[in-house]
Amino acid sequence: MSITVKTFARLADAAGALSSERGARFLAGGTLVMRAINEADPAIETIVRSTDPTFSHISASSGRVELGAGVTMAAILAERELAFLHPVARGVGGPAVREAATVGGNLFAPSPYGDFAGALLALDATVMFAAGFGQREVPLEEFLRSRERAATLVASVAFKRPPAQTFRFTKVTRVHPKGISVLSIAAQLPLASGRVSGARIAYNAMDKTPVRAKAAERALEGRTLDAAGVAPALAVAADGTAPVDDAIASAWWRREILPVHLRRLLVGAGQA
């Protein structure tokens, strides 16, 4: 079956085409859509693209960071203001994948992919849509719950810049330096008088989409980031998760190793 490619100068026009045409998929970096086309996915009849410069724009000089959905992992690695996100972006494939893989695409990446989306969840990001009739914004957590039904185009994501030294990320893989996630953990850990205040922790590959570790977050509140302080959080680390068996790891193994890596992330490998 032949595929039609439609390229739009304005993101809003691309969003209109995406929502009005059956069998239309939006192509950003191509790591998901081109793969599906190569596998002759019959559901894809039309490729929608956009050359809108706002789609790949980074705004990171103030307290609010906004990333166009077409921003690539390579572009994030080239942006000094986003140094806290460099370990996350560097973990996405090799250099050729990072040149293509986008922030927006990662929001739709099926588990165990989607480490960047997990990091954005820990950062309490919101998602802006390029709807045909203007923009709207929803929390990423809400978006991820219904992303399969998303019938419009993600334009950008935004979040508050985390205070220095409060954002942490770890990715567990079998193959180094590049490997698909067994799981990854992102955490924003603000401290007040040396105690955790308002932690946000997100896991990737511990469910069908990246998920918050709400039980662990609650258990960390008011605690210190040492072995004794994080113990209650580790005890409930896997609460609310539903990992799956896949070619990378079994659900059982993911649950077993999660507290180990959460402890290392929270306390620091040298003290864990």
Add this chain to the structure above:
Amino acid sequence: MKTPIQFRLNGEEVAAFVESGANLLDVLRETVGDLSVKGGCWQGTCGTCTVLVDGAPRLSCLTLAEACAGKSIESVAGLRRGADLHPLQNAFMERFAAQCGYCTPGMLMAAKALLDRNPAPTREDVVDAICGNICRCTGYEPIIQAVLDAARGDNRRRA
């Protein structure tokens, strides 16, 4: 439906009619006739189809050919200058960095992308540069050493 596109391939202008939705790998091999670019997985996993698009490494199997209109593409066929092999190619020979050879075009282009941007890479830089390219023969070490040799200009034939 076919779409006309133009791009530069290894410094020469190329015009082609491409199937709508075709990937760059298939266009380079089947339409343009550049068989130096290899296809392995068509999933973005193996890295053997790596080419440079405007200097950046890209997996040609996951690159929409139409999106390359007006761009400059480099494949391994463009590495040598007449009879002179590229320093990376010489270093790969000297270090026995190619065995079955299937990964070699992608490895060379991934390495070229690195050296074009960073002429004095560390071992860690090299490992990162080729981490998206799978080799099932060499164990990677000869490839890493070859790239480091090429960066140092140390690819003299050993006795």
